[in-house]
Amino acid sequence: MILLKLTQNELFKIFSLVRSYIGLIVFTVIIPLILWAYGMGTTHIEQQIESSVSEMFFIEGSPTNGFTAAYFIMNFFWIHIPFLIALVGGDIFAGEHANGTFRVYATRPISRLSIFVSKTLATMIYTFIFVMYFGLLTLGLGLIWHGVGDMLVFQDGVLILESSDALVRFFIAYFFSFINMALISAIAIFFSTMVRNAIGPVIGTMALFIFVLMVSTLPLDVFEHVQPYLFTTYFSNWEQAFYDPIPWTDLFIGFGLIVSNIIFFLGTAFIIFRRKDILS
Numbered sequence: 340m341i342l343l344k345l346t347q348n349e350l351f352k353i354f355s356l357v358r359s360y361i362g363l364i365v366f367t368v369i370i371p372l373i374l375w376a377y378g379m380g381t382t383h384i385e386q387q388i389e390s391s392v393s394e395m396f397f398i399e400g401s402p403t404n405g406f407t408a409a410y411f412i413m414n415f416f417w418i419h420i421p422f423l424i425a426l427v428g429g430d431i432f433a434g435e436h437a438n439g440t441f442r443v444y445a446t447r448p449i450s451r452l453s454i455f456v457s458k459t460l461a462t463m464i465y466t467f468i469f470v471m472y473f474g475l476l477t478l479g480l481g482l483i484w485h486g487v488g489d490m491l492v493f494q495d496g497v498l499i500l501e502s503s504d505a506l507v508r509f510f511i512a513y514f515f516s517f518i519n520m521a522l523i524s525a526i527a528i529f530f531s532t533m534v535r536n537a538i539g540p541v542i543g544t545m546a547l548f549i550f551v552l553m554v555s556t557l558p559l560d561v562f563e564h565v566q567p568y569l570f571t572t573y574f575s576n577w578e579q580a581f582y583d584p585i586p587w588t589d590l591f592i593g594f595g596l597i598v599s600n601i602i603f604f605l606g607t608a609f610i611i612f613r614r615k616d617i618l619s
Contacts, residue, residue: 342453342460349461353427356434359465362423363472370412370476374484377408405482406490406505410581412477417516417575420473421523421548422541427465428527429540431458432612455609459528466524470517478509492581500581508585512577515590519574522597523548525604532612570600 353359490505492498500508526547530540548571554562555569566572573593579586 341449342457345449345453345457346460346464349431349457350464353431353461353465356427356430358426358430361426362420362469365423366473366476370473371480373412373415374408374481377403377411378485403485404488404490405478405485406488406500406502406509408481408485409477409509410490410492412481413512413516413577416473417519417577418552420469420520422545424466424469424520424523425527425541425544428462428524429531429544430537431462431528432531433534433537433540451613452609455612459525459605462524462528463521466520467517470513470520474509474513474516490581498581498583500583505581508580511580511585515577515580515594518594518597518601519577522570522601522604525601525608529604529608529611532608532615568596570597573597 487502489502490500492500523544527540527544530543531537534540551569552571552574555566555571573596576590576593579590
């Protein structure tokens with residue numbers, strides 16, 4: 340009961356901050372704009388797709404429908420979302436230090452474990468809401484705006500997914516996207532326990548993300564052996580939800596590595612927080 344009340348309190352504090360709405364506002368403005376531009380400029384794309392597959396397949400509806408639009412936007416945004424996620428995770432502990440409110444916690448009979456768990460749960464709930472809102476806008480608004488139809492995926496050729504199948508695969512993709520963003524939140528929490536201002540954790544999270552991303556994507560032999568163990572190697576694993584058949588083994592290998600990183604960063608963050616002098 341105490342943990343529930345603490346988590347509710349942390350959620351209230353998160354959603355009372357302006358920075359918590361920056362990403363949501365950005366999505367609310369940019370995604371409809373992209374969907375509008377997508378509808379205005381896909382005539383040439385449709386002609387190319389139809390000419391390349393019309394002799395082999397019958398396509399129901401437009402090949403550039405809401406499913407294809409949502410897939411297009413996901414490919415564009417997955418590398419930008421971490422910054423917006425880090426804005427909240429980076430402030431969850433550092434903001435309390437900056438405001439001196441941890442001293443209030445110290446005078447109450449609440450364990451540091453309860454404080455840490457409640458803040459972590461609240462951050463993960465925000466992350467889930469953030470990803471689901473992104474999915475609601477991209478897929479929901481995309482289907483309303485551009486309609487339903489078969490989805491075309493260009494991966495080692497052309498894969499055509501029926502609309503009912505595509506919808507299920509999007510839910511799978513959003514689930515793995517949430518796990519990836521949960522890791523970003525965990526990293527931001529880790530840095531947030533180390534400093535007393537919210538800017539440092541955001542910069543630290545993005546610096547680490549960009550560095551690991553560079554190492555995992557650079558086609559250099561010296562990095563080849565470490566790339567399978569880097570979390571950014573699996574940050575585009577949501578795309579595998581649209582393969583046929585879905586490579587579940589590869590998906591869960593990436594899932595296991597991401598989850599192990601979440602446990603590592605949160606575990607280390609708790610050790611730091613437990614030993615931290617919050618009275619000075």
